[in-house]
Amino acid sequence: MSSAQSRALEINSHLNPSGRAGLLEKRPDDIVVTAALRTAITRGRKGGFKDTAAADLLHGVFTHLIQRSGIDPSLVEDVSVGSVLAPGGGATEFRAAALAAGFPASTAVKSLNRQCSSGLQACVEIANAIKSGMIDIGIGAGVESMSQQYGPQAVTEFSDLLEDNASAAECKVPMGVLSEQMAKDKGVSRADQDRFAANSYQKALAAQKNGWFDEEIVPLTVKSEDPKTGKTTEITVSRDDGVREVTSESLSKIKPAFHKNGTIHAGNASQVSDGAAAVLLMKRSTAEQLGQKILGKFVAASVVGVPPLLMGIGPWKAIPEALKKAGISKDDVDIFEINEAFASQCLWCVNELGLPMEKVNPKGGAIAFGHPLGCTGSRQVSTLLYELKRTGKQIGVTSMCVGTGMGMAAVWVAE
């Protein structure tokens, strides 16, 4: 950029009360991402990872993260893994996966569960631990094998105390049922949901064809059993297998899943999937010292609560909070990665926030390629940063609604 151009932009930034210019500055204490990657996301019980344990998926992203970043594994002090369905949080097998991937005993590992935002929560906790000086280098990750761990056993029976408390009992209402009600109350029509969903599929398909997922996805070789022959073979999985040709016309033929007059169905809700993702975080000064290549930086995050029955509005409340913390407005954001739990809730949030549709999930979302619960939040980081980089843009937001009524959002900058 010429100095005349940069001076003109500077004056422009004075007239637009926004922290954008400050946000884009590079400071030594920035929390930067030096690697972000994920496995392919595959269909639950049918896809490429149906016979792969969550810990093995995690092992896969850990191995690739070490390889791609070239980081000395002994420098990584803590690994935080978001996961929703694993019994015991997955704490034991995730630690084991880290050891198997080449991290020494000195690298600590924990699992955490904030439902669908677990993967983001993991990244944010690592970023905060670095900021506070507790650690210097860490990994925020997320994983879910919905093939192996999705089911009624994932939620403990409610006690009488909880059952007898009206708002507590609301936490148990299934996502589909409450989203159906919310779509009805908020007036999100089936046609609009289907159009949004078809668009997600079409964007994902185009992105896949153009190779726009290639940088974020790492191939994993796993064992898989052919359901017909019962023969187990080794396969290499490197693409999201839920993505397919879909039109709003074809979606309009699917029967509603939760109510006979309902609007939500398998085609306009997120897919049940398997996958893992990981993000390597450290201070800019550390990255520069180690010669780590910087993909982008973490700026700020927010977590909010909303009524359990309106959990789908989480991003609508969380995104403005995160933007405020970052000192920018929604107009400063180039790309929003908002998890598509249901077309109805995602669409409602986008409209209510007044976001231009072309800025939302430009490579499609969970409707097209799936929502492996704990993985999604960390998956969005690589999806976002590589897309910002590819399109020469800079500021992005990741966000999702969270079961039982919460929302999270984070602001990222690609470099």
Added chain:
Amino acid sequence: MGQHSHSRRPPHTPLTTMLEFRTAGFNPYNVKYSPFFDHRIAVGGGANFGLVGNGRLYVLNLTANGIACEKFFETQDCLFDIAWSEQHENQLLTAGGDGSIKLFDIGVGQFPVAGWQEHGREVFSVHWNLVNKSTFLSSSWDGTVKIWSPERKESITTLPIHSCVYSAQFSPHHPDIVTAVSRDSHLRVFDLRTKPSAQNHMTLAVPIHAPPKVRMPGMLNPNSGPTECLTHDWNKYRDSVIATAGVDTIIRTFDLRVPSGPVNLLAGHDYAVRRISWSPHLSDVLLSASYDMTCRVWTDGSNVDKGGNGAGMGAEMGRMDQHTEFAMGVDWCLFGAEGWCATCAWDERVLVWDVREFMRR
């Protein structure tokens, strides 16, 4: 003048006491009264709004027949700030867009008598040490503040800030205290007497956007995130008080004895505030220049002169709206009556006027 409603004020009729100078072809960035002569002011600026092209330093004289240009100097790039020497009545410093700092002498030819080139980007401010008078500083888009001596070719100290530093100053009360405000929404305080440890002399970093420490009924709640800070100034009487202002249009006062948040918020400007200056005569009064084209005079409500405790409600006391483009510079006359000031704007004009004529009565 009668009572003016806030929103619909009749435009001021031109005042016979207002003096004007045109910087034809150049857009001024700052104006400074000489600390030695009440009739001498300097103006720095550049062609094409400072985006590209030459810079120019004007030395102007206030005469019975208006403002006369005594001399001007041409530079290769825009001058974003100027500072009079506290040592030598004919010398002044310029902050260049090309990263250079130059010392000009009014009595010596067309070229600078000294120059320094260390900054990697535009220099946005220069300021002379008012107490020991033997050092000066500069701040730059390159994210540093540098301390210099006019006798030395290289800087004495570099203070890394890692964010574009729009304004830096020496305290008018202490020779070793330096403050800087920057794009990252922080006011930093440096004490050059401390060891140059990992903190690089920094003793305090105050987030400008932090909520006020003590909230009073009726006080504005900006509820804002980080904002670029473009200007700041030390109060000339209260040695721990600093005002800052910038892109979020709000002028804030800070007391370094309780640095966790602003003491007072002065809201009113419609666009970013580019420059502020505390009165050399009254401890509660300051003047601002804004992209909204107005220059406004404020009290921070401290009323220290009248026995107040320093934490009253601030208020706008008047505004001058004769500029027709972004107002960029303000400075007070140090001499004589207490209201005279000079302002400059991208309308290629320097105006010299008496603040009291624009105060609400």
